Amino acid sequence: MNPNVQALDRARASLSDIQKPGRAEVEAAVRTIIRWTGEDPDRDGLRETPARVTRAFEEFFSGYGQDPVEILRKTFEEIEGYDEMIVLRGIRFESHCEHHMAPIVGQAWVAYIPNGRVVGISKLARVVNVYARRLQIQEKMTAQIANTINDVLEPQGVGVIIKASHHCMTTRGVHKPDSDLVTSRMLGCFRDNALTRQEFLGMAT
Numbered sequence: 001m002n003p004n005v006q007a008l009d010r011a012r013a014s015l016s017d018i019q020k021p022g023r024a025e026v027e028a029a030v031r032t033i034i035r036w037t038g039e040d041p042d043r044d045g046l047r048e049t050p051a052r053v054t055r056a057f058e059e060f061f062s063g064y065g066q067d068p069v070e071i072l073r074k075t076f077e078e079i080e081g082y083d084e085m086i087v088l089r090g091i092r093f094e095s096h097c098e099h100h101m102a103p104i105v106g107q108a109w110v111a112y113i114p115n116g117r118v119v120g121i122s123k124l125a126r127v128v129n130v131y132a133r134r135l136q137i138q139e140k141m142t143a144q145i146a147n148t149i150n151d152v153l154e155p156q157g158v159g160v161i162i163k164a165s166h167h168c169m170t171t172r173g174v175h176k177p178d179s180d181l182v183t184s185r186m187l188g189c190f191r192d193n194a195l196t197r198q199e200f201l202g203m204a205t
């Protein structure tokens, strides 16, 4: 097996070693935050809030329980020698920043040039979802998506561009509501061949 895929497997194993608190502990923590705001967590409108927030967080952070390597494992080899760029554009995602746990809302463009096999296109969007549904910084998420596709599919090259608005910058702190952050990770021929890189950038920006 590709050593990079083995490293991803090890990272997955160490994630599952982390001791997770139970639901009751998370609900108690939310209750503490509610009290800290100055609110009464026992008033009618707030009584079910700790349970709701816990369910919402379960969804926001469901990516820890999912395996991007497994998602990409099934490939198709009957492609008649197709060796041009494959680009899935404008994949909308919601994530949360690891500094403030505030939403990161944006779109990803994911491209690769195959090397004898392709993957089902929905799987590219699924890989974006898995990494988005973890605590993130955008640079890391961009690299994780590109690295995983590169390691599992072993294509000629991979390109990932992400454009996203960070609510920790738009709704608090420095308050810049119109700013967004653009990051990219280019591997293989997307990094080495200026024309390939240009072709992809032209489709995404």
Ligand SMILES: Nc1nc2c(ncn2[C@@H]2O[C@H](COP(=O)(O)OP(=O)(O)OP(=O)(O)O)[C@@H](O)[C@H]2O)c(=O)[nH]1
Residues within 6 Å of the ligand: 097, 098, 099, 136, 137, 138, 139, 166, 168, 169, 173, 174
């Ligand atoms: N590079 C990078 N920075 C991020 C991302 N998301 C949030 N940040 C930044 O993380 C930084 C955390 O800075 P700190 O000084 O520790 O936190 P803070 O006092 O809340 O900072 P302010 O947001 O400037 O108020 C901020 O500058 C955020 O804008 C990201 O995806 N990538």
Ligand SMILES: [Zn+2]
Residues within 6 Å of the ligand: 097, 098, 099, 100, 101, 102, 166, 168, 169
């Ligand atoms: Zn933040």
